[in-house]
Amino acid sequence: MTTVADARTDHLIGIMEMDDKLAKIRSQINSKLENQKKMALVLQTIDETLKQQNQNATPITYFVSFLTLLDQCCVENEIKDLPLATCALYFLDLVAPYAPTKLLKSKFSDILVRVAPTLTSDVADAPLIRSAIGFLESLLLAQDAKSWNNSGNFKISPKRALSALLDLSLDPRPKVRKRAQEAILNVLKKIPQGTSSKKHEHPASSYASEFALNNLITLLNENNIRLKSSKDDSNSQPKVIHNLQLITSITSSNAWPLKQITPLCDVLLEICKSADQYLISAAFGAFEGMFKSMTNEIDAAKFITVLDIIFDLKPAQNDPHLAPSWLAVIAKAVVSFSSNVNSLEILVKLPDIFKSVGTYFLSENSSIAESASQCLIAIVVDGIKDKDLLSPPDVDSKLYEQVNFVISQIAEITSDCLTVRYRSSAAFICELISTLFIKLRHRANPGFLNHLELIGNWRSNEQDGFELNEISEKVIASAISSIGPELVLQVLPLNLTDPKKVGRAWMLPILRENVQMASLGFYVENILPNVEFFQKKVENGDPNSVNTKIFATIIDQIWSLLPYFCFLPTDLQTAFTDEFAARISGLLYEEVQLRPVLCNALKNLVVTEKQRLNEEGDDIILNQQFPQAKAKEDLEYLSTTKATKLLSVLFNVYTQIPMDQRNYVAEAIEPYFNISTTEDMVSTFNKVCSLLRKALDDEIKEGSLTRDDASKPQPKNAVPKLSVTMMDLIVMMTKYIPSDSHNALLTIFNETVRIENSQIQKRSYRVISKLFEIENSDSQSIIMSLVSNIMQVFIETSPTTLPSARPQRLEALVKLIKLLPRDSLHYITGILSEVIDSTRSANEKTRTTSFTLLIEIGNKFKECTGEMIRNTLIDSDIPDSQATIQELFLMCCAAAGPEIPHQRSAAITALSCIFYEFHKELDISYQKELMQFVEVFLHQNNREVIKPTLGFMKVAILTLPEEEILPELKGLMTLFLAINNKHKNHFKSKIKHLIERMIRKFGFDVIDNCIPEEDKKIINGIRKAKNRASKKSTENTTASSSTTSSNKVGLSAYDRALYEDSDSDDSEEEVEEKPTKGKSKGAVQYISESRDIPLDLLDKKALSQISSSKSKKFNRKSIESSFKTRDGKLVIKESNDDDDDILANKDSLNAYVDAVRQGPxxxxxxxxxxxxxxxxxxxxxxxxxxxxxxxxxxxxxxxxxxxKGKGGRITKSQPKFKARKKF
Structure with missing residues (x-):
C-alpha cells in the first residue's frame, strides 16, 4: 500500500522533473532553430500570464493554460493555427504525466473532444500527431477499470481513444507509427486500478488483439488474391510488417488474450513460409514479444498453453519453408520459459521436446535436420540451467533424482538417433551429443557413456574417407573435458601396449587439448607407465626405423599430457607425493628435452590453483566440484612441503642452461616464489645474496667483469656467469620478499649499478623497476621513504651507465618519477639532460622510453603545479623555480642553447614530443613564441639540427589555429623551399610531406599563393600525383568490376564441359559398394561390406560402414602381378621417363598431388x-x-x-638484395 507520505514525495519529485524540462525549454529562447525558439516564447507568454493572474506555476495551472491555448487554435473542429496548436499539444504531452489523476479521469470526455480535431484534421502533420499521441497515452493511463469497462455506455470512452491509437499504429509515417505503438504498449502493460485480481489482463486487451489480428488476416487474404491474379503486391508487404509490429507491441505488454493465441500462432507460422526475410523477422518479433512478456510464475500456465498450441501446429517433416521457422520459434519459447518463468518445469518437459523435434532428423532435407540440431542445441545451452544440475547437499535429493531421470530419458532418445535410420543426420546428432556433454558435465555419467562408446568405435575403425571422424573426435573431446579422462579411458582404453586390442594412440592429442581438473594420480598410475614400455622399444630398436620414431613420438605425447593433468588436479595432495616430485626433479637434471614440459607442469600446479583461489566466478558447478577452500588447502600443501625443494632443483637447472633457453624455467620459478612462506623467502633471498657476493668477488678478481664484456663474442649455448644468473633470480624474487629485506635489496642495487658491465647493470635497474611494481602497503611506505635516496643514486651513476643498459635505466626512471614526492622535483633537473640526449640515441628502445619519460615528467609538473623546484640542491648555479608545464619547455629550450649539433638536435626533438603532448596546456601566444624560437634553427647549416627542426615546425603548424599560422605562412613556405634548394634536395621528401599536410589543412589555393613562382613545380607535382592517384583508383574499380563479370562468363560451354569434375570408374572386384536408396537429392551414400561378413543393419556399429565416398581396398593382386611372373620369378622393371602415367600410382594422395601439379x-x-x-x-x-x-x-x-658458378660448378641461386634500412 502506498502511504500518504509516499504519494506526497512522488508528487514533489514529479513537479521537480517537470520544472527541469520546462527550464530546459526556457533556455532555448535565443536558439537559432525556429521551432525551439517558438516553444520558448509560448512558454514565456504562459508564465507571464500566470504571473499576472497571481497563480502558482503548478501542473494543474499549466495543464489548464495549454488546454485553453489549444481551444483557441481549433475552431469548429478545424485547426486554424497549426504551429501554435503544435506548441500547445507539445506542452500538454509534457505536463499531462504530472497532472492529478482525478482531473484526467473526471474530465476525460471534455479533454478528448478538444484533442480530437488534431487527430482528424487534414492539415495535421507528424509533430502535431506525435504530441497528441503522447497526450492520449497519459489520459488513458489515468483511467481506472470502471472507465475502461464503460458500464454506462457513454459515447466517448477510453476504448474510443484506444481505437484512434490503433489506427495511428498502422500509419505509413514511421515516427507517428512508432509513437502510437509505444503508447499502446505502455497503456496495455499497466493494469488499471480496480481490475479483478483473478483477471490479470487489461480490459482493452481483447479489443486491441482482435483489431490487430483481424486486420492482419484481411491483409494476408488480399495479398493472396493479388498473387493469384499476378498483380503487384509490393505495397501490401509493408502494411503486413506494420501490423506485425503492432502485434509485437501488444504481445510484449503481456496483453494478448489466451483464447486468441491459437489463431495468432497459426497466422504467424503461415507468414514464416514467406521468402521475405523482413516478414519472417517481424513474425519472430511478435513471437519473441509474447515469450518475453511472460516473466512471472503467474504466467506459467499461460506459457505452457502457448507451448502446447505451438507444438500442435507442428509442420510436416519435409516442409522446407515452415519447419525451420517452427523450430526457431520452439527454441525461443523454451529458452524464454526457462530463463523467465521456471527452468525446472521446462527441464522436466525436455524429453517430450526432444522426441518431437528429433523426428526432423529423419527429414530428407539436410537443412531441416540441421535446423532441428540447432534448435535442440539452443535449448540445451540456454534452457538447461546450472542450478538444476547441482548435486546434494546443495540441492534436495528428490530434485537430484528427478533431474537424473530426465537426463536418462534424453540419453535414451539420443541413443536411438545413432542408428542406421538416422545416417543422413549423424553429423548433426553428434553435434547435439557434444553439446550435451559440455552442458551436463559430470551429470552425463552414466547416461551418455553408451553414446561415447559407440561414437568412439566409429573413430577407432580408422576407415579412410569416413566423414564422421572429425565430429567423432569432437564428441570425445567434449566428454574428456566434461566427465574426465578417467571415465573416457575406461570406455575407450588407449591399448598402447596390447597389440591384440584396438589401439587408440590417436586419442593422445585429443587428451592433451581437453584435459582439465582431472586426477593426477590416474595419469601417474595408468598412463605414465607406458613410457617405460616404449622407452625399451626405442632403446632396442633401430634409431632410423619408422617404428622407433613412432615410439619416440608416443613417448613425447604421453609426457605432453602432464601439464594438463596438473591443471587444477582433483587429487593434488595425494598424487603429488615426495616420490613423484623426486622423479620430476631427477628428470629435470637428466632429460634435457623434457625440461619445457616438466617446468610447464610445475608452473600449472601453482598458477591454476592460485587463479581458482583469487577468482570466484559465476560457475556454480565448478564452485561445488572445486571450491576455493580446496584450492587454498592445495596451495598450503605445496607451500609447506614442496616449494623450497622444488626451488632448489629449479635454481640448479637454471644455472646450467644458456640464456636463450631459460624462459620456461623462470616461468616455473616465479609461481613458487609467490606461494613460499615468508621465512622460506628470506632464507632463499639470503642464500642468493651470498652466492651473488661470492660470484662478484671471484669474477672481479679474475677480471672477467669488464666494460667490454658484452661485446666479446659468446660461444653458442654458453652458460652465463654465475653473478648474472644470481641477479636474474633476485629480479624474479624482488616482488615476493618481505619489506624487511628491501634495505638489503637497495644495497645490492647501489653496488651492482656501479659495476661497468652491461649484463649486471641491466639487471640492477630491473630490480628497481620490479620494486616499484609492489602494491603491498607496507612495502609502498618503505619505498616512498627511500625514493630520494634511490634518485640520488640514479644521478650519481648517470656517467657510468653503459649504452646497452640505458633502456632499462629509463624504464626504472619512468616508474620512479610517478612516485617522486612533491618536495623532490629538483631531481628531475639532474636527469633531464640525460633524458633529452636519449631522444637521439641509436637504440630504438632507448628513444621510445625517453619519450615516455618526458611525458611522465610533464604530467608530474602538471600534478605539482606551483610547487618549488629547489634546483640549487643539484647545481648551485641554477636558480630555484616553480613547477609548471611552461618550466619544462623552458628547460628543454635551455638545452638547445649550446652550439653542439647533437645536443641541439636532441633538445628540439624533446620539444617536439612535449609540444605535441601538452600544447593544449599552453597559451596561443606561448606556443607562437616557442615556434619562433625553434624557427631560428632553420637558418643553420647543420643538417642534424635542421631535420628535427622541420619535425617541430610540422607539429606546430598542424596544432596551432589557422588564423595564427596564415600571417606567417608565406614566410615559412619561402624558408622551407630555401632549405630544400640550399641542401641540394636532401630534405626534399620531408618538405614535400610537410607541404602535403599543410595543403590538407589550408587548401591548395592558399598554399599555392604562398609559394614563390620559381618553386611552383613542387606543388604542381603534388597536384598531378593526387590526380593520378584518384584516376588510378577509379580505373581499378572499373577494372575489378569488369574482371568479375568476365570471370562469370569467360568459360565457354565447351571449356566447362571439358574441365568439369566427372565421376571415375573404380574397380568393384573386392568391395561391394551399394548406393543407398531414397528420395533424397543429396550426395549418394555407399555401404562398404566384406564378402565374408555381411553388414548387420540392426547393429548401431553399422553406421560407420556407410560413407558418402567410395572406399578403396589395398589391391594385393595388382601389385603382385607387377613384380612376379606366373612361375614366381621376380621381375624388376627399369623406369622409363617417357612413360610417366601419374594415375598409375596406387597411392591416391600422391596421385592427386601430382595431378594438381601437372594439370592445367x-x-x-x-x-x-x-x-x-x-x-x-x-x-x-x-x-x-x-x-x-x-x-x-x-x-x-x-x-x-x-x-653455373666459377669453374663450371653448380651453385645455389644468389639471395635477393635487401636494403639495410627498414621502411
Whole structure:
C-alpha cells in the first residue's frame, strides 16, 4: 500500500522533473532553430500570464493554460493555427504525466473532444500527431477499470481513444507509427486500478488483439488474391510488417488474450513460409514479444498453453519453408520459459521436446535436420540451467533424482538417433551429443557413456574417407573435458601396449587439448607407465626405423599430457607425493628435452590453483566440484612441503642452461616464489645474496667483469656467469620478499649499478623497476621513504651507465618519477639532460622510453603545479623555480642553447614530443613564441639540427589555429623551399610531406599563393600525383568490376564441359559398394561390406560402414602381378621417363598431388597454362612458345637452378638484395 507520505514525495519529485524540462525549454529562447525558439516564447507568454493572474506555476495551472491555448487554435473542429496548436499539444504531452489523476479521469470526455480535431484534421502533420499521441497515452493511463469497462455506455470512452491509437499504429509515417505503438504498449502493460485480481489482463486487451489480428488476416487474404491474379503486391508487404509490429507491441505488454493465441500462432507460422526475410523477422518479433512478456510464475500456465498450441501446429517433416521457422520459434519459447518463468518445469518437459523435434532428423532435407540440431542445441545451452544440475547437499535429493531421470530419458532418445535410420543426420546428432556433454558435465555419467562408446568405435575403425571422424573426435573431446579422462579411458582404453586390442594412440592429442581438473594420480598410475614400455622399444630398436620414431613420438605425447593433468588436479595432495616430485626433479637434471614440459607442469600446479583461489566466478558447478577452500588447502600443501625443494632443483637447472633457453624455467620459478612462506623467502633471498657476493668477488678478481664484456663474442649455448644468473633470480624474487629485506635489496642495487658491465647493470635497474611494481602497503611506505635516496643514486651513476643498459635505466626512471614526492622535483633537473640526449640515441628502445619519460615528467609538473623546484640542491648555479608545464619547455629550450649539433638536435626533438603532448596546456601566444624560437634553427647549416627542426615546425603548424599560422605562412613556405634548394634536395621528401599536410589543412589555393613562382613545380607535382592517384583508383574499380563479370562468363560451354569434375570408374572386384536408396537429392551414400561378413543393419556399429565416398581396398593382386611372373620369378622393371602415367600410382594422395601439379591452370585472360617439367615454380602458357629460349636465357642469367658458378660448378641461386634500412 502506498502511504500518504509516499504519494506526497512522488508528487514533489514529479513537479521537480517537470520544472527541469520546462527550464530546459526556457533556455532555448535565443536558439537559432525556429521551432525551439517558438516553444520558448509560448512558454514565456504562459508564465507571464500566470504571473499576472497571481497563480502558482503548478501542473494543474499549466495543464489548464495549454488546454485553453489549444481551444483557441481549433475552431469548429478545424485547426486554424497549426504551429501554435503544435506548441500547445507539445506542452500538454509534457505536463499531462504530472497532472492529478482525478482531473484526467473526471474530465476525460471534455479533454478528448478538444484533442480530437488534431487527430482528424487534414492539415495535421507528424509533430502535431506525435504530441497528441503522447497526450492520449497519459489520459488513458489515468483511467481506472470502471472507465475502461464503460458500464454506462457513454459515447466517448477510453476504448474510443484506444481505437484512434490503433489506427495511428498502422500509419505509413514511421515516427507517428512508432509513437502510437509505444503508447499502446505502455497503456496495455499497466493494469488499471480496480481490475479483478483473478483477471490479470487489461480490459482493452481483447479489443486491441482482435483489431490487430483481424486486420492482419484481411491483409494476408488480399495479398493472396493479388498473387493469384499476378498483380503487384509490393505495397501490401509493408502494411503486413506494420501490423506485425503492432502485434509485437501488444504481445510484449503481456496483453494478448489466451483464447486468441491459437489463431495468432497459426497466422504467424503461415507468414514464416514467406521468402521475405523482413516478414519472417517481424513474425519472430511478435513471437519473441509474447515469450518475453511472460516473466512471472503467474504466467506459467499461460506459457505452457502457448507451448502446447505451438507444438500442435507442428509442420510436416519435409516442409522446407515452415519447419525451420517452427523450430526457431520452439527454441525461443523454451529458452524464454526457462530463463523467465521456471527452468525446472521446462527441464522436466525436455524429453517430450526432444522426441518431437528429433523426428526432423529423419527429414530428407539436410537443412531441416540441421535446423532441428540447432534448435535442440539452443535449448540445451540456454534452457538447461546450472542450478538444476547441482548435486546434494546443495540441492534436495528428490530434485537430484528427478533431474537424473530426465537426463536418462534424453540419453535414451539420443541413443536411438545413432542408428542406421538416422545416417543422413549423424553429423548433426553428434553435434547435439557434444553439446550435451559440455552442458551436463559430470551429470552425463552414466547416461551418455553408451553414446561415447559407440561414437568412439566409429573413430577407432580408422576407415579412410569416413566423414564422421572429425565430429567423432569432437564428441570425445567434449566428454574428456566434461566427465574426465578417467571415465573416457575406461570406455575407450588407449591399448598402447596390447597389440591384440584396438589401439587408440590417436586419442593422445585429443587428451592433451581437453584435459582439465582431472586426477593426477590416474595419469601417474595408468598412463605414465607406458613410457617405460616404449622407452625399451626405442632403446632396442633401430634409431632410423619408422617404428622407433613412432615410439619416440608416443613417448613425447604421453609426457605432453602432464601439464594438463596438473591443471587444477582433483587429487593434488595425494598424487603429488615426495616420490613423484623426486622423479620430476631427477628428470629435470637428466632429460634435457623434457625440461619445457616438466617446468610447464610445475608452473600449472601453482598458477591454476592460485587463479581458482583469487577468482570466484559465476560457475556454480565448478564452485561445488572445486571450491576455493580446496584450492587454498592445495596451495598450503605445496607451500609447506614442496616449494623450497622444488626451488632448489629449479635454481640448479637454471644455472646450467644458456640464456636463450631459460624462459620456461623462470616461468616455473616465479609461481613458487609467490606461494613460499615468508621465512622460506628470506632464507632463499639470503642464500642468493651470498652466492651473488661470492660470484662478484671471484669474477672481479679474475677480471672477467669488464666494460667490454658484452661485446666479446659468446660461444653458442654458453652458460652465463654465475653473478648474472644470481641477479636474474633476485629480479624474479624482488616482488615476493618481505619489506624487511628491501634495505638489503637497495644495497645490492647501489653496488651492482656501479659495476661497468652491461649484463649486471641491466639487471640492477630491473630490480628497481620490479620494486616499484609492489602494491603491498607496507612495502609502498618503505619505498616512498627511500625514493630520494634511490634518485640520488640514479644521478650519481648517470656517467657510468653503459649504452646497452640505458633502456632499462629509463624504464626504472619512468616508474620512479610517478612516485617522486612533491618536495623532490629538483631531481628531475639532474636527469633531464640525460633524458633529452636519449631522444637521439641509436637504440630504438632507448628513444621510445625517453619519450615516455618526458611525458611522465610533464604530467608530474602538471600534478605539482606551483610547487618549488629547489634546483640549487643539484647545481648551485641554477636558480630555484616553480613547477609548471611552461618550466619544462623552458628547460628543454635551455638545452638547445649550446652550439653542439647533437645536443641541439636532441633538445628540439624533446620539444617536439612535449609540444605535441601538452600544447593544449599552453597559451596561443606561448606556443607562437616557442615556434619562433625553434624557427631560428632553420637558418643553420647543420643538417642534424635542421631535420628535427622541420619535425617541430610540422607539429606546430598542424596544432596551432589557422588564423595564427596564415600571417606567417608565406614566410615559412619561402624558408622551407630555401632549405630544400640550399641542401641540394636532401630534405626534399620531408618538405614535400610537410607541404602535403599543410595543403590538407589550408587548401591548395592558399598554399599555392604562398609559394614563390620559381618553386611552383613542387606543388604542381603534388597536384598531378593526387590526380593520378584518384584516376588510378577509379580505373581499378572499373577494372575489378569488369574482371568479375568476365570471370562469370569467360568459360565457354565447351571449356566447362571439358574441365568439369566427372565421376571415375573404380574397380568393384573386392568391395561391394551399394548406393543407398531414397528420395533424397543429396550426395549418394555407399555401404562398404566384406564378402565374408555381411553388414548387420540392426547393429548401431553399422553406421560407420556407410560413407558418402567410395572406399578403396589395398589391391594385393595388382601389385603382385607387377613384380612376379606366373612361375614366381621376380621381375624388376627399369623406369622409363617417357612413360610417366601419374594415375598409375596406387597411392591416391600422391596421385592427386601430382595431378594438381601437372594439370592445367587458368592464368591471365582465361588462358590455360601447364607447369614446366624442369622447374617447380615456373609456369608457361600454351601460346608462349616463341619466348621459351629467351626465358631460359634470362633464367640462367638470374642464377636459377641450373646456373653455373666459377669453374663450371653448380651453385645455389644468389639471395635477393635487401636494403639495410627498414621502411
Amino acid at each position: 591452370v587458368r592464368g591471365q585472360k582465361n588462358k590455360l597454362k601447364w607447369k614446366k617439367q624442369g622447374a617447380s615454380d615456373n609456369w608457361d602458357g600454351d601460346d608462349d612458345d616463341d619466348n621459351k629460349e629467351v626465358d631460359s636465357k634470362s633464367k640462367n642469367k638470374r642464377g636459377g637452378n641450373n646456373s
